[in-house]
Amino acid sequence: MKTYILQRFIQMIIVMLVVMLVSFIIVELPPGDFLTTLREQLTEQNVDPKVIDSTVEMYRARYGLGENWVIRFGKWAWSLMKGDMGYSMQHNRPASELMGERLSLTMWISIATLVFMFIVAVPIGMLSAIRQYSAWDHSFTFLALLGVSVPSFITALVFLLLSVTLLGATTVAGLFSPEYVTAEWSWAKFVDMLKHVWIILFIVGLGDTAGTIRVMRARMLDTLGEPYIDTARMKGLSSAKVYFRHALRVAINPIISSIGMRFPQIISGSTIVAIVLTLPLIGPLLLDSLLGEDVYLACSILVVLTLALVIGNFLADLALAWLDPRIRFES
Amino acid sequence: MVQDAAENVTSLETEVEAEERFDVTKQVSYGRLIYLRFLRNHAAVVAAFALVIIYLVTLVCPFFAPYDPNTRFLEKVAHPPLLPTFIDADGKFHLRPFVFATVQSRDPKTMERMYTKDTDQRFPLRLFVRGDEYTFLFWDSDLHLFGAQDSPVFLLGTDTQGRDLFSRILFGGRISTTVGLIGVAISLILGIVIGMASGYLGGAVDAVIQRGIEVLLSFPSLPLWMALSLSLPRHWSSIRIFLLITILLSIVGWGGLARVVRGMTLAVKSEEFVLASRMGGGGTWWILIRHILPTNLSYVIVAATLAVPGIILGETALSFLGLGIQPPMISWGVLLQDAQKVSFLSQMPWLIAPAFFIMATVLAFNFIGDGLRDALDPYSNF
C-alpha cells in the first residue's frame, strides 16, 4: 500500500512537471516579445517611464527573459511553485490577486458538480441495470444519450433563453442575488449561493452525469453477470443485499477511477458556462486574458487548473486503493 | 489404414451435410453480420439517415440555402421566423405553401422593431428558383432549391444585420461538420499509428507513449484549446485559421483513440491467430496490416464515430467564445455568438436555432456510434 501511494505520488510529480513544461511552451508559442508588449501597454497607460523601466527590468530578471529557454523555464517554474502566478499586463496587477476567489469558487463548484453527478447518476444507472429493458431503463437510456450529446454551453444558452422568454429576466442569473454580489462572505451570502448554485451544477454536470449513468448501467450489468453474484444469491441474501453489498462495490470502481477523466471535462464545462452566464469563476478571466493576449495570466490559469486536476486524480487513486483490496495489495 | 481414414472422412461428410441444412446465416462475412445487426437498431438507422441528410445539405449548401449568407435584407433586420403555411386568411387551403408579406413598424414606447403580417399578400413557394449566384466546385449557378418570388422567405428569421439565419446555418454547418470529419481523420491517423506502435512494440516505447497520453488527457481540454488558440496568428486568412483550428482540436483528441487502438493491439497480439500467422511466415508488417489493423478497425471506427461530436463541439465552443473561426467565415459557433447577449436573446429568441442543429448532429453521431458498438459486441445474439 505504501509503495503504491509513493508510486502514484512520484507519478503525479512527473505529470505536474510535464504539464508545466507544456504550458510554458504554449506561452512561448505566440509571436511577439513579452517585454516589448509590456512596455507598450504600460506606456499606453501613461505610467511614469522610470517605473516602466524598473518593472520591465524586474520581469527580465525574474523570468530570465533573453536567456535560453531552459533557464527561462526553470525560473518561471520556480516562481510558480513559490506561488507567484505572474503578472497581468492587462490589469496591471499580479495574476494571483486576480484569480484569488474565482479560483477557489471554480474548484468548489467543480467538486460540487462531481458530487451532484455521483448522487444522481449512480442510483439511476444502478436501477436501469437491475430493471433492464423496463420503461425506466429505456427512458433513462434515451435521456442519458441525449444528455451526453448536449454540450454545457448550449444547455446554458437554452437556460438563458428560457429565463429570458418565460421568466422575463433581464439580467443573467448569477451565483448570488444582486444584493450579495459584492458583499463580504457571510452565512447569508452562503445560503443565497446555495439557492442559485443547484441550477449551475445541473447545467455544468448534465453531460457528465449522463455519461456516468451509461457507464454505471453497463458496469452494473457486467457485475450482475459475474459468478460471485450467483454465489451471493445462493446464500439466500435478499436482492437489496446482493445489489448493494456485493454488486455495487465492484461496479462503482470504474466510476471512481473515471473521476480523473470527468474532472477535466467538468472544469471545461464550468469554464464556458461561467462565460455564458457571467459567473464569477475563472472562465471569464481566462477568456479575457486570451482576448487581451495577456499571456502570463492565461498560462497561469491553465497550469493551476491542470495541477488541481492532477492532484484530484491522485486523490481518486488513493480512494480506489482504499476501496479495492486487489489494488491495495499489488505492492 | 486407408479404410480408417475413409471411415473418418465418411463420418465427417455426414456431419458437414447435417450442418448445411441450417446454415443460412453462416455464409455471410463478419462485416455483413455486423451490418445486419446494425440494421436491427432502428434509432441508429434513423440517425444514420439523418446524418447523411445533414452532410449532404451542408455540403451543397449554396443550392439548399435560399440566399447567400452575406446577403443583407436591410428592410427585414431581426425578422422573426416566417413559416410557410397552406391556409390563407380566409381559411382557404392552397396546395402550394406560401408566406405572407410582412410590414415593419416600431413599438412606439420601446422603439423596438415589430413585424406584422399582411395577410392580403401571399407569396407562394417555388422549387428551383433563381437567386443569388454562387460557385460550387467550379460550377457557377444561381439555382436554389426553393424560394418565393418577390418576397424573401425566412424559415428561421434574420439576424441583427438582416441576413437569413437558415442560409447562414447551412453555410456554417459546412464548416462545423467538416471540422469534425477532418479533425477525426487526423486524430485517427495519429491514434492508429501511435497506438499500434505502443501496443505492438511494448516496452519503453509503450511506457513513454502512455505517460504522454496521460499528461495530455489530464489537461482540461477547453482551457487547453483556448490557450493554444493564442498561438494562431490573427492576420492569417480564414481558411488557414480553419485548418489550424482543426489540427489543434485533433492534437488534443488523438490520445483517447490511441488508447483504444493500443488496448486492441495488445489483446490481438496475444491471440493465437497472430502466432499462427507468424508460424506461416508473416512478418511484423504483414501481421500489423493483415491481422491487427482489420481486427482493430471496427472498434476504431466506433471510437472515431464517438469522437466526432467532441471535435465538433470543440470547434463550436471555441468559435462561440471568439477564439476559433473568425467572421466573415461562418460556423455554428460563430452564429451562436449573437445568442450570448441577453439583450439580443430576449428580442430574438430564434438566434438560438444553430444550437439545435449542433445537437441534432452530435446526437446522430452518438446514436450511430452506440448502434455500431452494440452490433460489434460479440456477445450479442443474432
Place this chain on the structure above:
Amino acid sequence: MNNAPDSDKVLDIRNLEVSFRSIAGTTRAVNGVSLDVRSGEIVGLVGESGCGKSVTIRSIVGLVPSPPARFENGEIWLRTRRGMTETVSLFKDTKALRQIRGRDVSMIFQEPMRSVHPMMTIGKQITEGILEHEVVDPAEAYERTIEMLDLVGLPNPAGQMNRYAHELSGGMRQRALIALALVCHPQLLLADEPTTALDVTIQAQILELIRDLRERMSMSVLLITHNMGVVANLADRISVMYLGKIVETGTVEEIFKEPAHPYTQGLLASMPSLFSQPKTHLQSLRGVVPELSMVPKGCVFADRCPHVMPKCDETPPVVELRADHSTACWLYADVEEPHGPDAATTLPAPSDDGAQAESVPSVDVIQLTRSEPVSDTGEAPPVDDGSVQLQIENVALHYPILRGLLRRQVGTVRAVDGVDLTIRRGETLGLVGESGCGKTSVGRLVTRLVEPSAGRLRFGADGQLEEITHISQKEMKRVRRSMGMVFQDPLSSLNARMNVRNIVGEPLMLHEIARGKAVDERVGELLEMVGLRAAHQSRFPHAFSGGQRQRIAIARALATEPSFLVADEPVSALDVSVQAQILNLLLTLQEQLSLSMLFIAHDIAVVRHVSDRIAVMYLGKIVELGNALEICVRPIHPYTEALLASIPLPMPGLETVRELPKGDLPDPANPPTGCRFHTRCPYSQPICAEEEPVLRPLSGAADHFGACHFQDELDLQGVEEIGDLSPPAVVNAGENMSNTQAT
C-alpha cells in the same frame, strides 16, 4: 401436499420444461427432465456442453433469470426444513426461495476463480450466510466459519478469514466456496462442473473432499459434469443428458458396464483411457451437438445415432431395463425384438461396417502430393535410423518480473528452466503437465515464437540438423516452412475477419508457394484432407463448430507440407465426442504424411493415446521421460504417479490406494528449492529439499529417464495392476499401431 414425493427423496424433478425466448425464436433448453436424488446419495448428471445441464440444476434454486427463461411445465420438489416444498411455484416468491437457498440447498459453481467476491474477505462472505439464516451472535458465526474452513481442508483456517480472493489459488477458492455452501448444513449440495476449471491433481483433491463431506455431513449431492470419469468413482447413480432430455438413468455400475443408450455408449467409447490401445482410432460419435434451435424431432439423438431407424422420428418411450436402469430409446421399446438387448451389450462399431465406408465412393483419402523433392522421411518408413527432427538442449525461458516506476527487476519467472528434448523423425513426443508448468512455452520455444533465454535449438528440415537458436527472422521463415503448429483455442486461432481460403492459404501466399487460383485449389485439397469440403473456403470461421475450426487450423498448419507439427492442447477446448474425431484425424494425418509431432496436453490419458514417448513436466523442468506405455505402467517419478492417480477414470469401483499429491502448485516465480516437487511429494526426504535431482536414466533402462533422487529405490504404481480390466471400448485396429513406435 398430496402430490409430494416420498420422504426418502431429497430432490424430485418431474417433467421439467424450460424454454428461452429470444429474437431468434423460442428454444427449449430443458425438455421434460425427470430426476431424483435420495438421502445421502451422489447423483451425477452427465452430458456435453449445451445440453441443458446447467439450466436444469439452476432451476432447482431459481437461479435462471426469467425472462428470458420460461417454465413451461413440471415440478421441482425439494426436501426443506419445513417439509417437501415445490420450488417452481416459489419463483415469484423470492422470500420463500431465499429461505431455502443456502440453508436447505446450496450450490458450488464452475469457475472458482470468479465465484468468490473480489473485494470481501473470505470470512465475511461465509459468516454473512450464517447470519442470514440463523439467529446467532457474530462471534459464534465467526467460530463456526473457522471450523468449516478447517473441515474443507484449508490450511491455517483462522488466517484465511481475513484474506481476499486474489490471495487464494483456484483449488483453495473452490474449498472456500464449498465451506461457504455447507456452513448452514444443507441437505443437498448442487455442484455445477466444480472441477472443470482446475488442474487434474487439484480436481482429484476436490472430488475426494466432496466424497468425504457427503459422509461427514450426511448430505446428498447432485453433480453435473461433462466428464464421465469424474462421476465414475464418486456418484451412486448417473443420469445422461442430451439436448434437454435425459436419455439414460441408472446406477453407476449399470451405466458403465452396460450402457444402453447409443449416446452413452458413444460418450464412453470416445474417451481415451489409460487402457486403450495407443495410436488407434477412438470410436467417435459423428457430428456435433446441434444448436438448441435445431433439435431434431422425435429422438433428439437420431441424426448422430449409429442405430437410427425410421421409428426414431417419433419420441422414444422411457424403457425400464431393470429396477434402477432406464433409457429413452426405441432399441429397447420392444424387448422381444432380437437386436435390442444385443446392441446394449455389444458396442456398435461403424468401422466394422465396411460397406458404409464404401457407400460414399466420392470421398477419397487425399494423398498429399509433395511439390518438393521427396525427403528421406517420405521415402523410408521412419525407423530408428538415428535421423533427428528436432533437438533442444538446456533451453530456458525466463521472464523478468518488473515492479515499480523504474521497472526494476524484482524476480524471475522461470517458465522453462533447462529442458533437453529430442524428437526423431516420424515420432510423436507427448509433453504433459499441469497449468503453469511451461509446456506451452516449450511448444513456442521450439518454433521460436518466443525467444529462448538460454540453450540451443536445432532443427532438421529435411536432412542435417541446423542450428536455429539465433538465426534471423528471415532465415526462421524458411525453417518454419517445415514446421506447423496447431493451437489450443479454435476460436481465437482463426482470424474472424478472414475467410477460410485466406486463413489456410496465408502460408502459401507468404512463402510464394501458390498464387491466385492455385491457392484456391491447394486450399481445397487441404480442406478435403482434414475432412471438410473444398467449397467451404469462402466461408468465415464463425460458420463452423469448434471441431471444424480445429480442422481448419490443422489444414493451415499442414499447408506448407511441414515435416514437423507442434500440437498445443489441440483438443482440450472441445467436447468429448469431437475430441475423439480430432485425435483420430491427427493420427491419420501423421501416418499419411510421416509427420514428427510434439503433442502438448494436460491430460496424460490423451497424451498416452497419441504419443510414442512422453515427457512429464513440472514447474519448468522435465521430471520424467520415456516410452509412453512404459511411463504409464511403471512411472519412476512420484509426480508422474500423482498425475496417473489423479486422472478420473471411467471405471467405477476402482478404488485407488495411491496417495494424491498434497497442496497446490507452487508459484513458478518462486519455485521450491531442491526437487521442485518435494513440497507435494508423499515420499519426500530431507535431501529432496536441498539438492536438485538431475534427469538421468533409470538403472537398467537406457531409454527411461527420471529426475528423482530415489527413482531406483521407489516402487511406484502405474496403471498395470488394473490393466486386466477390459477397457470399455477399444476399436480393433491393431495393424495401425507400433510400427512407428520409436526406441
